[in-house]
Amino acid sequence: MxxxxxxxxxxxxxxxxxxxxxxxxxxxxxxxxxxxxxxxxxxxxxxxxxxxxxxxxxxxxxxxxxxxxxxxxxxxxxxxxxxxGMKMGARLDGHIVQGHVDQTAICKAIEPQEGSYLFTFSYDHALQNVTIEKGSITINGVSLTVVNSKLNEFSVAIIPYTYGHTTFQFLKEGDTVNLEFDVIGKYVKRLLEVQNKAE
Structure with a gap:
């Protein structure tokens, strides 16, 4: 974990x-x-x-x-x-990450903002993974918050500290990244699928 x-x-x-x-x-x-x-x-x-x-x-x-x-x-x-791996009893500063990548995405755009960077990623929606506004997403192992959530696209805002202390500083448009979607969201999605099949 x-x-x-x-x-x-x-x-x-x-x-x-x-x-x-x-x-x-x-x-x-x-x-x-x-x-x-x-x-x-x-x-x-x-x-x-x-x-x-x-x-x-x-x-x-x-x-x-x-x-x-x-x-x-x-x-x-x-x-x-x-x-x-995280230590039991330590502060959970990011979110629960399993280290099990769901799929990859492509970096579509990198836009410098006033004091941050806006990175936009697109992914194949055929696998039915979803993001939600202000929900959690893991990109190349980095815990981040989703903005501009769409069907097969989302953005994240990267502060200078995160930019300088992760591989986001080396990321370019067109690069492939790993995505792990929020585990709670995945369980909710699966439960709804099971419920819909049973009806």
Whole structure:
């Protein structure tokens, strides 16, 4: 379980393919505090630490993960948003994030505002995921609030701190991002679907 509050920006130090899997090595300041089998969110994707080597650690992304997220597009040297699992009893500064990406989206526009940045994203509505105005959304692991919610599009306002401490500073129009929709909203949607089928 995560909160969507990014701890640091890591850097991809190596990528090795084995069959349909990718072993992704990350250089991060908190590597010395990690343990084998620990969960870390990478651009919002929960992956298990399988190897530790000085300031680098390695995780494995399987075929399904690569198909549903942007991790397959990573290259050596790329920046990655990182968050370790939340501690029980700590403040939940973002929102409840599972680290299970629902789908990807495309960055359509980046508009500088007076004191912030407005990022607009479009996604495939065929998967029937929804956003709501002022609801929560996780983009590349970052907990954010939705504005301008539409059927297959929404925007988020990024304050300078978030911009400077996450990979939003590197994001360009046309880039692919990972989306995790609000877990409470997903349960409500599923319950309504079950109820409608029963009627």
């Amino acid at each position: 995560f909160t969507g509050i990014i701890e640091e920006i890591g850097k991809v130090s190596a990528i090795d393919q084995e069959g349909e899997n990718l072993h992704i090595s990350i250089n991060a300041n908190f590597t010395s505090a990690l343990k084998i089998d620990q969960s870390v969110a990478h651009n919002g994707v929960c992956l298990t630490v399988v190897n530790l080597d000085d300031s680098n650690y390695t995780v494995t992304a399987i075929k399904e993960t690569l198909q549903k997220t942007n991790l397959g597009k990573l290259k050596v040297g790329d920046a990655v948003n990182l968050e370790r």
